[in-house]
Amino acid sequence: MKIVGKSVPKTDGLAIATGKPVYTEDLAPANALIVKILRSPHAFAKIKAIDKTKAEKLAGVECVLTYEDVPAVRFGTAGQTYPEPSPYDRLILEDIVRYVGDEVAIVAAVDEETALKAMKLIKVEYDVLEPVLDFEKAAGHPSVIHPEKDLHCNFDIGMQQDKNIACTHKVQVGDVKKELQNCHVVIEETSYIHAVSQAMMETFRAFSHYDHLGRLVVVSSTQIPFHVRRILARALQIPASKIRVIKPRIGGGFGGKQTAVVECFAALVTMKTGQPAKIVYDRKETFGCTNSRHAMRIKVRLGADKDGYIRVVDMEGLSDTGAYGEHAPTTFSVVGQKTLPLYSKTRAVRFEGNVVYTNKLPAGAFRGYGAPQGAFALENAVNKLADELAMDPCEIRAKNVIKEGEKSLVYITEGLVSSTLHKCMEKGKEMIGWDEKYPRRQEGNKVRAVGMAVAMQGSGIADIDTASATVRLNDNGDYSLFVGSADMGTGSDTILTQMAAEILQTPLENITVHAADTDISPFDPGSYASNTTYVTGMAVVKAAEDLKRRIIESAAGFLLVSPEEMEFTGDMVQMVDGKRKISLKEIAERLTIGVNPRQLVGNASHGIPISPPPFVAGFAEVEVDKETGKTDLIQYVAVVDCGKVINPNLARIQAEGGLAQGIGMALFEDVRYDARGKMKTNSFMQYKIPGRKDVGKIRVSFEESYEPTGPFGAKSIGEVVTNTPAPAIVHAVYNAMGVRVTDLPITPEKLVIRSL
Amino acid sequence: MQIEVILNGKEVVLDVKEDELLADTLRAHRLHSVRKGCNTTCCGLCTVWVDGRPVLSCATLSVRVQHKQITTMEGVSEDAEEFARILVSEGADQCGFCNPGFIMTVLAMKNELHNPTEEEIIHYLTGNLCRCTGYMGQLRAVKKYLGVA
Ligand code: FES
Ligand code: FES
Numbered sequence: 001m002k003i004v005g006k007s008v009p010k011t012d013g014l015a016i017a018t019g020k021p022v023y024t025e026d027l028a029p030a031n032a033l034i035v036k037i038l039r040s041p042h043a044f045a046k047i048k049a050i051d052k053t054k055a056e057k058l059a060g061v062e063c064v065l066t067y068e069d070v071p072a073v074r075f076g077t078a079g080q081t082y083p084e085p086s087p088y089d090r091l092i093l094e095d096i097v098r099y100v101g102d103e104v105a106i107v108a109a110v111d112e113e114t115a116l117k118a119m120k121l122i123k124v125e126y127d128v129l130e131p132v133l134d135f136e137k138a139a140g141h142p143s144v145i146h147p148e149k150d151l152h153c154n155f156d157i158g159m160q161q162d163k164n165i166a167c168t169h170k171v172q173v174g175d176v177k178k179e180l181q182n183c184h185v186v187i188e189e190t191s192y193i194h195a196v197s198q199a200m201m202e203t204f205r206a207f208s209h210y211d212h213l214g215r216l217v218v219v220s221s222t223q224i225p226f227h228v229r230r231i232l233a234r235a236l237q238i239p240a241s242k243i244r245v246i247k248p249r250i251g252g253g254f255g256g257k258q259t260a261v262v263e264c265f266a267a268l269v270t271m272k273t274g275q276p277a278k279i280v281y282d283r284k285e286t287f288g289c290t291n292s293r294h295a296m297r298i299k300v301r302l303g304a305d306k307d308g309y310i311r312v313v314d315m316e317g318l319s320d321t322g323a324y325g326e327h328a329p330t331t332f333s334v335v336g337q338k339t340l341p342l343y344s345k346t347r348a349v350r351f352e353g354n355v356v357y358t359n360k361l362p363a364g365a366f367r368g369y370g371a372p373q374g375a376f377a378l379e380n381a382v383n384k385l386a387d388e389l390a391m392d393p394c395e396i397r398a399k400n401v402i403k404e405g406e407k408s409l410v411y412i413t414e415g416l417v418s419s420t421l422h423k424c425m426e427k428g429k430e431m432i433g434w435d436e437k438y439p440r441r442q443e444g445n446k447v448r449a450v451g452m453a454v455a456m457q458g459s460g461i462a463d464i465d466t467a468s469a470t471v472r473l474n475d476n477g478d479y480s481l482f483v484g485s486a487d488m489g490t491g492s493d494t495i496l497t498q499m500a501a502e503i504l505q506t507p508l509e510n511i512t513v514h515a516a517d518t519d520i521s522p523f524d525p526g527s528y529a530s531n532t533t534y535v536t537g538m539a540v541v542k543a544a545e546d547l548k549r550r551i552i553e554s555a556a557g558f559l560l561v562s563p564e565e566m567e568f569t570g571d572m573v574q575m576v577d578g579k580r581k582i583s584l585k586e587i588a589e590r591l592t593i594g595v596n597p598r599q600l601v602g603n604a605s606h607g608i609p610i611s612p613p614p615f616v617a618g619f620a621e622v623e624v625d626k627e628t629g630k631t632d633l634i635q636y637v638a639v640v641d642c643g644k645v646i647n648p649n650l651a652r653i654q655a656e657g658g659l660a661q662g663i664g665m666a667l668f669e670d671v672r673y674d675a676r677g678k679m680k681t682n683s684f685m686q687y688k689i690p691g692r693k694d695v696g697k698i699r700v701s702f703e704e705s706y707e708p709t710g711p712f713g714a715k716s717i718g719e720v721v722t723n724t725p726a727p728a729i730v731h732a733v734y735n736a737m738g739v740r741v742t743d744l745p746i747t748p749e750k751l752v753i754r755s756l
Numbered sequence: 757m758q759i760e761v762i763l764n765g766k767e768v769v770l771d772v773k774e775d776e777l778l779a780d781t782l783r784a785h786r787l788h789s790v791r792k793g794c795n796t797t798c799c800g801l802c803t804v805w806v807d808g809r810p811v812l813s814c815a816t817l818s819v820r821v822q823h824k825q826i827t828t829m830e831g832v833s834e835d836a837e838e839f840a841r842i843l844v845s846e847g848a849d850q851c852g853f854c855n856p857g858f859i860m861t862v863l864a865m866k867n868e869l870h871n872p873t874e875e876e877i878i879h880y881l882t883g884n885l886c887r888c889t890g891y892m893g894q895l896r897a898v899k900k901y902l903g904v905a
Contacts, residue, residue, distance in 0.1 A: 016852030019789025251853030489851025649847030656890030
C-alpha cells in the first residue's frame with residue numbers, strides 16, 4: 001500500500017497550527033447578537049415568578065426569553081441515532097431548575113457588556129426545594145427530580161420517575177450463584193469512578209442566522225452535525241428540512257460535543273429576532289453547565305478455580321446521570337459490553353444496576369463512554385484476585401483474556417475475529433522491564449513500583465450506526481470526498497482521504513475532503529463510539545471503489561471495449577495489454593461537456609452488525625514518597641491493537657493524548673461540589689488536568705492485527721487508550737504502598753491516611 | 757480610550773475600554789490566532805509577546821501596553837510556519853486550538869534558551885496546556901526544531 005499505513009501529515013494541519021481563522025467563533029458574523037444565559041443559583045428549585053421587563057427595556061437588548069417563550073415539547077440533547085435510547089426529559093427553559101447552573105433565561109444583546117447588564121436586571125423568585133446530591137441516596141429520595149407528566153422515552157429503559165431512577169439494565173448468562181460456589185477463590189471489590197470533565201480547549205460555541213431561503217443555518221463546534229439538526233428540529237418545533245448545520249474545525253471534543261449543548265439557544269434567538277446570534281461558553285460554563293463523565297459505583301465479584309481461570313464475573317453498578325438523562329442508558333450498558341467479554345473462560349457473567357438522577361451537572365459522553373468505568377472496576381478486581389491467588393497479574397491475564405477465534409458468553413458470541421492482546425501484554429512487559437521491577441524496589445523513603453491493566457473497547461455501534469460517503473470525479477480529473485463525520489483534531493479527515501487515495505491510486509493532494517455540512521454531506525451519525533475510521537472509513541472505501549468501477553466503465557465506453565479488458569492505474573484507464581488507453585483527465589473532461597455528459601459519483605453506505613474491539617495493555621511505573629504520599633508517574637507504557645494502523649503518527653498521538661487523560665483521571669482530576677450542590681471545580685485553577693510535568697514519559701507501541709470487516713484491516717483507537725491508566729496506576733501504587741485506592745483520584749492524603 | 761502600540765511591526769491606534777483585556781482587544785482586531793481557553797491564567801492559549809517576551813493576554817489590561825510592541829502569531833508567520841511544519845509532520849497538531857499560544861512560547865524559548873535540556877524545555881513550556889496530545893509529540897517536535905533531538 002502506498003498511502004494507507006503512512007504517517008502523512010494532516011491535510012488541514014498547517015492551517016490549524018498557524019492560527020488561521022478556521023474555528024466556529026472565527027467565522028461568526030461581526031454583527032451577531034451576543035447570547036448569554038441566566039443560570040440557577042440553586043440545585044433544585046421551582047421558579048415562582050420572573051420579571052424581565054427592566055432587562056427588556058435596556059438599550060441594546062434584543063430579546064429576553066424565559067420558560068414562557070419556548071416550545072412546550074420535551075427533547076433530549078444526546079447525539080444518538082434516532083430513536084434515541086436517552087429520555088426526552090428537557091425543555092429549552094423550564095419553571096423547574098435541577099442543578100446549580102441550569103438555564104433560567106436567555107438574553108441576547110448587541111454586545112457582551114449589555115447582555116451581562118441585562119442579566120442582572122432580571123428578577124427571579126424561587127421556591128427552593130431539597131436537592132438530591134448523593135447518588136447513593138437518590139433512588140427513592142423524597143425529592144423527585146423529574147415530576148413532569150410529559151417526560152417521554154422512545155422505548156422502555158426501565159425509567160422509574162417517582163424513584164429518581166432514569167433507567168435500569170441487566171444482562172446475565174449462566175447461574176452466577178451456583179458457579180461462585182464451585183470456585184476455589186472468590187473476591188469482591190467495590191470501585192468508585194468519579195466524575196471527570198472532558199476539558200477540551202475550545203469551549204462550547206455556536207452561531208446561527210437565516211439564509212436567503214429563510215432556512216436556519218447553525219454553525220457549531222460539534223461532533224454530531226446530523227443529530228444536532230434532528231435535535232433542533234424537535235426542540236424548536238420546525239421541520240429538519242428548514243435547518244442546516246455546519247461544522248467547521250473543532251478545538252477538541254472528547255465526547256463532550258456529542259451532546260447538543262448550546263445550539264438551540266443561538267437558534268432560538270435567531271428565530272425570535274431574525275438576526276444572527278452567537279453563543280460562546282466561557283470556561284466556567286463549560287465545566288459547570290455542559291456535561292461530564294458519569295460517576296459510578298461498581299461492585300465486582302470474581303470467582304476463579306485453583307488454576308487461576310476466572311469462571312464468574314459479576315458486576316453491579318450504580319451510575320449518576322445528574323439532572324438530565326442524556327447518554328444515561330447507553331453509557332451504563334457499555335460498562336458491561338466492554339468488560340464481560342474480556343475474560344472469556346467464564347461460566348457465568350452478570351452486569352446489572354440502576355442509573356439515577358441527582359441535582360448535579362448532567363453527565364454525558366466522555367471518551368470511553370462507560371468502558372473506563374467498567375475497566376477500572378474490573379481490573380482493580382482482577383489485580384486483587386491475582387494477589388489472592390499469589391499469581392503474577394500478567395500471568396492471570398494471559399490465561400484468561402479472550403483470544404482470536406474464541407467466544408464469550410455475551411456480546412462476542414460468534415467468535416473474536418482479531419486480537420493481538422497477548423502479544424501486547426508481552427511487549428508491554430518487556431518495554432517497562434516488568435520482570436525486574438515487579439512489584440517494587442525501595443530506596444529510603446521512596447518506593448518505585450509497577451502495575452498493569454488491560455482493556456478493550458468497540459469500533460462503532462453494532463446494528464445501529466451507519467455512515468455514508470460520496471466521492472466525485474471533478475471536471476479537471478481531481479476528486480472531492482464528502483463525508484458527514486466530524487474531525488475533532490484527531491486527523492480523521494486525513495485518514496479518510498488516505499483510504500480514498502489508496503483505492504483511487506492518486507496522490508493525497510488530488511482529493512479534497514469536505515466535512516461536514518448537513519446540506520452537502522451524506523448522512524453520518526457523527527464522530528463518537530470510535531466509529532469514524534472503522535464505519536465511515538468502510539463507507540469511503542466502498543464509495544471509492546464504486547467510483548473506480550464507474551470510471552472504468554466510462555472509459556470502456558469511450559474506447560468501445562468491454563470494461564473487463566480495462567485496468568485503472570490512477571491517472572489512466574488502459575487495456576490490459578496496454579494497446580488502447582485514455583487519461584483520467586480526458587475522461588473527466590468528456591464527462592462534463594457536450595450533449596451526453598454524466599459526471600461520475602461514487603456512493604456508498606455502510607452499517608455493521610458487530611463492533612470489533614481494539615485492545616490495549618497498559619503498564620505504569622510510579623514512585624511514591626511514603627512519608628508524604630506524593631505519587632509521581634515515572635512512565636506509562638501502552639501497547640495497542642487497533643488492527644491495521646492507517647496513519648502511525650496520528651494514531652500514536654491520539655494514543656498518547658488518551659493516556660494522558662487517563663492519567664489525569666487517576667491522579668488529579670475530580671469534579672467536586674459543595675454541600676449545597678455548587679460545583680467547586682469550575683476553572684482550571686481548581687480542576688487540574690495534567691500538564692507537561694505530570695504525565696511522566698508516555699510510550700506507545702502497536703501490535704497490529706487484521707480486522708477483515710474494517711477498512712484495510714483497521715479497528716478503532718480513539719477511546720480504548722483511555723481505559724487502562726487508572727487501574728494500572730492504582731495497581732502500581734498498591735504495589736508501592738499496600739493501599740488499593742479504588743476511589744479516584746489517588747491523592748497524597750488518601751495514601752498517607754490509609755497506609756497508617 | 758485610545759492606545760498607541762506597535763502591533764506586529766506596525767504602528768496602530770486602538771480604541772479600548774479601561775477594563776478591556778489584551779486578548780479581547782486583539783481578537784476584536786481580527787487577530788484570530790489569539791485564543792482564550794481559561795480566563796484564569798492557567799492554559800497559555802492566549803500567549804502573545806509584549807516587547808518580545810511571552811505574556812498571557814487574558815491577564816493583561818490593554819491600557820498597560822501603551823507604546824509597547826505587541827506580537828501575535830500573525831506577526832511572526834514565517835518562524836511560526838517553520839515550526840508548525842515540524843509539529844504537523846510529527847502528527848502533533850491535533851485539534852490545534854492550543855497551538856498558537858504554544859508556538860509563541862516555543863519561539864520565545866528559542867530566543868531565550870541555548871541548547872536546552874529536555875527538563876529545561878518542559879519547564880519553559882509548563883504553562884501551556886494541551887488536552888489532545890499528551891505532550892510527547894510536542895516535545896519530539898520542539899527537540900527536532902531546536903536541533904537537540
Ligand atoms: S486564556 Fe489566558 S491563560 Fe488561559
Ligand atoms: S492540540 Fe488540542 S488542545 Fe492541544
